[in-house]
Amino acid sequence: MRNVLRGLRWAFFGVIALILLYVLPQHDVVRISGTEVIRQDFSSINRLFYAQADSGANELATRDVRFIQTVKRKTFLLGFIPRDAEGVMVYRNEDSGWIWPPYFKFDSSDLQGEAAELVSTKANPQWAVITHYGFRNRFFSIYPNAIGIKPVDGPDYYPIPWFNIFFFIFLGIALLFVRAMWRQFRERSLDPALDAAEDRWDRVEAAANERKSRFGRWWDSWKKKPRR
Amino acid sequence: MGLVRLVVVGGIILTVIYFSISIYSRSIRRERLEDRWAEDHPDGGDAADRTAYIEAGMAKYESGLRKKLILLVYVIPVVAVVTILWITNAN
Numbered sequence: 001m002r003n004v005l006r007g008l009r010w011a012f013f014g015v016i017a018l019i020l021l022y023v024l025p026q027h028d029v030v031r032i033s034g035t036e037v038i039r040q041d042f043s044s045i046n047r048l049f050y051a052q053a054d055s056g057a058n059e060l061a062t063r064d065v066r067f068i069q070t071v072k073r074k075t076f077l078l079g080f081i082p083r084d085a086e087g088v089m090v091y092r093n094e095d096s097g098w099i100w101p102p103y104f105k106f107d108s109s110d111l112q113g114e115a116a117e118l119v120s121t122k123a124n125p126q127w128a129v130i131t132h133y134g135f136r137n138r139f140f141s142i143y144p145n146a147i148g149i150k151p152v153d154g155p156d157y158y159p160i161p162w163f164n165i166f167f168f169i170f171l172g173i174a175l176l177f178v179r180a181m182w183r184q185f186r187e188r189s190l191d192p193a194l195d196a197a198e199d200r201w202d203r204v205e206a207a208a209n210e211r212k213s214r215f216g217r218w219w220d221s222w223k224k225k226p227r228r
Numbered sequence: 229m230g231l232v233r234l235v236v237v238g239g240i241i242l243t244v245i246y247f248s249i250s251i252y253s254r255s256i257r258r259e260r261l262e263d264r265w266a267e268d269h270p271d272g273g274d275a276a277d278r279t280a281y282i283e284a285g286m287a288k289y290e291s292g293l294r295k296k297l298i299l300l301v302y303v304i305p306v307v308a309v310v311t312i313l314w315i316t317n318a319n
Contacts (some may be wrong), residue, residue, distance in 0.1 A: 020314040098230030
């Protein structure tokens with residue numbers, strides 16, 4: 001039983017971590033090699049990992065999605081440790097609009113224009129930082145969503161995740177605050193109520209014992225007296 | 229349509245947070261008043277006087293600035309949304 005509970009707790013933390021990993025912004029140093037638009041016929045599996053039609057347009061079962069193809073500087077540990085290796089990465093470029101996750105992105109077309117402007121060749125590279133959220137999964141055709149593009153001087157640029165730093169500080173403060181609220185609630189409301197209930201129960205029990213003993217005495221009076 | 233949903237759902241969540249923080253803040257204030265009374269009256273003091281002292285302190289809190297600051301629960305997320313909207317979409 002304890003192992004089951006422990007497993008559930010780890011599963012819970014794992015899901016929270018995966019959600020944060022999906023939703024929080026990450027920065028990749030890339031060289032953009034091209035942009036394109038592909039029609040996507042979503043399946044029930046990968047529909048969840050796409051956002052929505054352009055915010056002014058209608059949502060249909062099938063639509064065109066903008067993509068940004070890049071050569072990305074590989075990293076270890078979510079970008080914290082740079083590596084001297086490159087790999088292909090493809091980003092989708094969709095309006096996230098007013099829906100989850102809360103990036104409020106409405107400028108997909110503009111972003112596609114910026115990306116097209118930064119397209120460069122291997123011989124004469126122009127490096128850029130792409131901010132994105134989401135996962136890349138080749139088996140389910142899932143792509144991270146690009147949020148912003150910024151040109152940088154070279155491939156050795158090291159992006160500092162300021163937003164995530166402040167987000168986790170805020171999250172820690174919020175959790176401590178919730179803990180303080182819960183403690184105050186328990187101390188001032190829950191415990192007194194429980195004490196009162198316990199007290200009432202004690203009195204009921206005592207009264208029942210009393211009645212029992214009175215009845216018992218009456219009953220005993222009808223019993224045969226032990227012979228002397 | 230998405231904006232309407234965001235405003236409605238966000239409004240409900242923020243209202244829950246607002247009331248939770250109000251209850252917490254009021255509870256903290258009352259506890260502090262009780263502690264202060266206990267400090268000044270080690271023998272417990274007069275029960276009616278104690279009630280009057282605490283109620284007066286609570287009335288002061290109800291009309292004070294601290295209580296109004298809890299309304300920031302509604303202001304800060306709106307500012308955050310506008311800021312993110314601007315940063316994401318500005319070129």
